[in-house]
Amino acid sequence: MKNILLAHGSGGRLTGELIRKAFVPAFENPGLNELSDSALLPNLPEGQVAFSTDGFVVEPTVFPGGNLGEISVCGTVNDLAVAGARPLWLSWALILEEGLPMEKLQIYVDGAKAAAAQAGVQIVCGDTKVVPRGKGDEAFVVTAGIGVVPPERKLSDKNIEVGDALIVSGTVGDHGATILACRHDISGLELKSDCGPVNRLTEALFDADVDVRVMHDPTRGGVATTCNEAADRSGHRLVIDAADVPVSTATRAVCELLGMDPLYLACEGRVLAWVPADQVDQALAAWHALPEGEGAVRLGTIHERTQGTVPVSLRTAFGGEQPVDVLSGMDLPRIC
Amino acid sequence: MCLSIPMKLVEKEDLAGVAEVDGVRREVSLMLLPKPPQLGDWVLVHAGYAISHVDEEQAKETLDLLHQAAKAGALDWGSEK
Amino acid sequence: MSDSMDFSALRRGLEDPAAGGAMLKRIEELAATIERPVTLMEVCGTHTHSIAAAGLRRLMPSNVRLVSGPGCPVCVTPIGWVDRAMALAAREDVIVTTFGDMMRVPASHGTLEESRAEGADVRICYSTRDALQIARDNPEKKVVFLAVGFETTAPTIAAALEEAERENLPNFLVLAGHKTIPEALEALMDNNDVKLDGLLCPGHVSVIIGSDAYAPVATAGLPCSVVGFAPNDVLAGVAELLAQLANDKPAVSNLYGRVVQPDGNPAARALLDKFFVQTDSDWRGLGIIPRSGLELKVEFAHRNAALLEVDLPVAREPKGCRCGEVLQGTIDPPECPLFGNGCDPEHAVGACMVSSEGTCAAWHRHERLALSSPKS
Incomplete structure (x- = not known):
């Protein structure tokens, strides 16, 4: 299949295929591999919990120095980091436009994977929805992230x-x-x-x-x-x-x-x-x-x-x- | 009004060209230039059109005067021409 | 010779405070010999912006005042014209294309930015060539370019018209709103409320019209200096005008010879003449100035978006707005009751606040400090 179909967001067979073939191998980690309704995560280290979310709409979605996938991970990692937190886990929700070339999706996935690896965070849950052609700008991403601020850090x-x-x-x-x-x-x-x-x-x-x-x-x-x-x-x-x-x-x-x-x-x-x-x-x-x-x-x-x-x-x-x-x-x- | 910047012509085909400044390039139209440009010429670009050549002789003169001003601390830059 | 010119060195020199300091010293000496108060006007939004951004106004001797004239094309575009642009955008069969500058200009009811949010197809272009491409890509739509600007920009519209004619692209139209500078200068000089002692001529307009275009102004007794846009360009221009005043020899002096020729750019003007004729034109805040606008020639009526049918609201000028006086340099922006008091870049009432090169916006952005704290 060369392009994203509406069925990729239906929750059916194609959705499952996308998750198994594109997302899990890229982001592989214990939280994600279970593919259950929620990622079940280990206890948090000592400190204050930091939680942040961000939506990403960027046109073009691939640009010199990055892409939508990369920026969607960096954005949330960075919001956590500047709060003094050590970022740990991220969610990654995609809203794709029908007809998006698979190669582009792969670019986002690779970008997210590389950024997560560089930042030392795990993408532990996600979601995929597809909107009809013309109702989205190739793709939008929403990420949320959890990190922990070590007890001695007090930023304000x-x-x-x-x-x-x-x-x-x-x-x-x-x-x-x-x-x-x-x-x-x-x-x-x-x-x-x-x-x-x-x-x-x-x-x-x-x-x-x-x-x-x-x-x-x-x-x-x-x-x-x-x-x-x-x-x-x-x-x-x-x-x-x-x-x-x-x-x-x-x-x-x-x-x-x-x-x-x-x-x-x-x-x-x-x-x-x-x-x-x-x-x-x-x-x-x-x-x-x-x-x-x-x-x-x-x-x-x-x-x-x-x-x-x-x-x-x-x-x-x-x-x-x-x-x-x-x-x-x-x-x-x-x-x- | 009118943001315009000097750029160097690095590609040219008929009335279309590519101009560059500080490693940044954009296509420009050459159809408004009064005389045909050569590759390597500096042109003034406004809204995607080259609207003038940059006279390098004059530009150098200005630069020299600025150097003198910076050194000498006094200047008769304005009233010479 | 091409390889030898170092433009980054020139740019550094033009922004070098040491060289600027030398020029300021010269300005002070000249101002001292003149003694009386001197008002110098620039008529270019980019000059307004660079003077404000470098803080040059504050550095002038006490008897030298720098004022801004009607140099921002967006600011002098009458409200009825913007109303028409919005009405065109409201048509189902029209894509409006525009420079970013026009997007937030307040019309009688709202802005183009708001039109777009309401579903109009309004697209920002860096160049008329981008608009041509939009016309090629959307043959079923009329693609209207909002043609504002002075002589610098007008030829780029003419060039696009030429290309559209040549390739027989029927759906590219323009809403002509161009204004011309020499006629506006004449009108300013005829206005007795405006007392000027010198003119910093707009550098990039001059690229097209040539420095000779100011000869009548100088002959009428007003010193003229064509200058570029870096801080030291402007300072050199001020020094030149003061020198002319001190010697009582008004003339046109071209300090921007690196891009401005005495006869300007004849090729660009020829193309302008092919498509446009001079016409009386309404300047926002200034009124009708004879022969100061460009309108499409009758034989290009098929390119004239002003002939498309639209429903126009009754043009409604904002109350209390003193843009007109600001544009003539008779008041500084803070003298307007709305300045910073209901009119700011975020909620512009008058056009002078909306364009970043508008006088009020430049003052609001760069010169509020000087207003609120005593001069050091």
């Missing part, structure tokens, strides 16, 4: 103190720029989504004994939006130095072509971490030791929020300071 925006530093694990906006480029027929060998699990990065900070205040992953709305939310909740003000914002050459070029600002484009494999200023070096050293953290830099500094100031601002090369807002509406490519 409220922990952020004046004088703290913000660090970022790599260049910003690469995922958003890559997706936009695909949609507008822009190509480039260097153009690649940063899509990837970040739990090695988050763990590396704890292993290096960094007193992490809080972490976030700058997905939708980009670094600008994420920083605003954190700054608002912390009650302090973040000042980013424009010259310190790491942007890859290719992403910058796409942004210039389409009139976008990399600070507002999504990252799918980056971490923002607020840390004490005197621990920046050890935090960055821990990240630089990992391939996914080799581009890590200090991005900004926390200041007192006085009346009349905005939560996040950017200091430009010309000495000006301007507000950095949350993303307004959908960020649309423009010509003027």
Whole structure:
């Protein structure tokens, strides 16, 4: 069979075949192999349980540096990881459009498998539904994940103190720029989504004994939006130095072509971490030791929020300071 | 208005071309250029069309003036032409 | 020679604060010799944006004021035109194609973004060539391109029309809303409320119309400087205008010679002339300006989406909105009672707030700090 049929989502023979032939061999683990109504899992290690869910709609579903399957695993793993959790188990629910080529489904499965392996998580349950052609955009995925935050970790925006530093694990906006480029027929060998699990990065900070205040992953709305939310909740003000914002050459070029600002484009494999200023070096050293953290830099500094100031601002090369807002509406490519 | 950026012409067939900047490529139409471009030419691209050649002589002159300005700290860049 | 030009070095230079500092020093010296207050206007949304983004306004000497003119094509598009675009989108047999800029412009009732949510087929294109492809792929639909923009963009619409004619693609139409800059400048100069001392001419419009197009403006006594869009481009332009003022020698000076020729791009203009004629045109907030718009020639009526039948609402301008004065540079955005007070980028009332290059949006995004904290 070359394409997905409505019957693949009916719960009948074809559904079973799909599960047995495509999913189980890829995700093989004790929780999944039973194929019962629920995955029965071992007792959780000590700590606070973290639980997160996310829906994934991305067009195109396959892009340089990743695919829908990979991003659906990374998204939930990363939400757990930046909360300080060690991600353990994921669910993986697919909504497929009738007619989806089997090879594409295989790409998603392989992507999810690779990301799960890299993150060290198990996909223990799942579901498949099929909607009639034209009612879906190739495929949507919903994942949920469970992880555990070890008892000694207490992360909160409220922990952020004046004088703290913000660090970022790599260049910003690469995922958003890559997706936009695909949609507008822009190509480039260097153009690649940063899509990837970040739990090695988050763990590396704890292993290096960094007193992490809080972490976030700058997905939708980009670094600008994420920083605003954190700054608002912390009650302090973040000042980013424009010259310190790491942007890859290719992403910058796409942004210039389409009139976008990399600070507002999504990252799918980056971490923002607020840390004490005197621990920046050890935090960055821990990240630089990992391939996914080799581009890590200090991005900004926390200041007192006085009346009349905005939560996040950017200091430009010309000495000006301007507000950095949350993303307004959908960020649309423009010509003027 | 009018976002436009300089890109280098890397492929060309008739009035269609591919332009590149910083390793990023896009198809562009060459039908608005006043004179036929050569491969390797830098062109100004707006909304998928090359709308002008970039005069490299002039670009260099500007660059030199900027270097001088950065060094000397004073400049008569504006009123020369 | 092709291999020797290093454009990334040029870009770094154009953004280099050290070079900028030198130019600022020069600006201060010149401003001191002029003494009286000086108002310089740019008429290009990209200039508005780069001035705001680099924080240049704040760096000007106290007697030099930078104001924005009607340089954002989305902002000057009249509400009735946007109403028509939405009405076209509501037709079952129409796919509306547009640059992203138009999606959130408020019409009398809603925006194109909302039309799409209600089921209209509205697609964002980076280029008119994408719209042509949509027309080829959907022969049973009329594909209407929303043709807004100044002289930079208009030729790309003409080029698409040329291709559609050549390949006999019957279902590609345009809703012409183009405006032309020199006529708007004339109107501004005739307006006694607007007192200008110099003009930063729009770099990419000039690529098409040429720096010679500003000769009448300079002859009438207004210093002109054609400049690019990096911070140091703009600073050099300001220095040039001040130098002209100090010497009392208004002229057109082209500081953007790397892409702007004195006679512009004649090929692009020829293509424009093939499809369009100049017509009196309504600028949102400014009113009718003679010969300042482009409309499709009668022989291309089959490409004219304005001739398709639609139900139009009565155009309704938002109350209290002072976009018109903002567009003429007679007030700064914060002087409008709606600015940041019911009108912000998320809930734009006037068009100047909606386009990211609109004056109000640029101020809202970049210059609120300077408004709320004392100048340091």
